[in-house]
Amino acid sequence: MSTSLYERLGESTGIRALVDAIVVRHLKNPAISKRYEPLAGDPERLEEVTQHLCDFLEAGTGGPATYKGKNMVEAHRGMNISGEEYIAVLDDIVGAMQEREVDEATQKDILFIAYSLKPEIVRL
Ligand code: HEM
Structure with missing residues (x-):
């Protein structure tokens, strides 16, 4: 059986570390940081959204x-x-995956999934 994307990301521990790295980048990314400012000032809500991001990624990768x-x-x-904001989020996802040394095939798979969600997120 082939290795799941979830396993390739380092299971729950690897996913949490990846999501934390993405959130840090969002809070520093001038194209989108304003969107996340309310969360930065509310640690409980930030943790809730971070956990939701982890569960979303985990459930979506097996x-x-x-x-x-x-x-x-x-x-x-x-x-x-x-x-543009959507691309900024994708930039942060790629940057965080590179920082975490996720292998290139896995990076491509994640980017493909993230890109495919665009119609559900942009200008609704
Ligand atoms: C691949 C693209 C994206 C994915 C997978 C994604 C995923 C999510 C998830 C799972 C949540 C948590 C929802 C909840 O807690 O119920 C969330 C919240 C949020 N997203 Fe996204 N998102 C994406 C793109 C974007 C973009 C492009 C922006 C704008 C720059 C954005 C801004 C936000 C904000 C501000 C929240 C927090 C809302 C709140 O406080 O409840 N997201 N996103």
């Missing part, structure tokens, strides 16, 4: 977690997210 957050349309509706 891991055992159950995602209990909003679906992508509900989570981003009304934010009027632009294509």
Whole structure:
């Protein structure tokens, strides 16, 4: 049997470290940091969203977690997210994967999944 994407990401521990690295980048990325400022000032909510991101990624890559957050349309509706902001999020995901030394094939698989969610997130 082939190795799942979840396993290739280092299971729950690797996913948590990857998501933490992505969140750090979002908070510093001038193209999108304003979007995440309210979370930066509210540690409980930041932890809740971080955990939701971990569960979303884990459930979507073949891991055992159950995602209990909003679906992508509900989570981003009304934010009027632009294509540029979407690319900025993808930049941070790639940057964090490189920093974590995720192998290139896995990076491509994650990027493909992330890109495919664009119609559920941009300008809703
Ligand atoms: C691959 C692309 C993306 C994925 C997989 C994703 C995933 C998620 C998830 C799982 C949540 C948590 C929802 C919840 O807690 O119920 C969330 C929240 C959020 N997302 Fe995204 N997102 C993406 C792109 C974006 C973009 C491009 C922006 C804007 C720059 C953005 C801004 C936000 C914000 C501000 C929240 C927090 C909302 C709150 O406080 O409840 N997301 N996202």
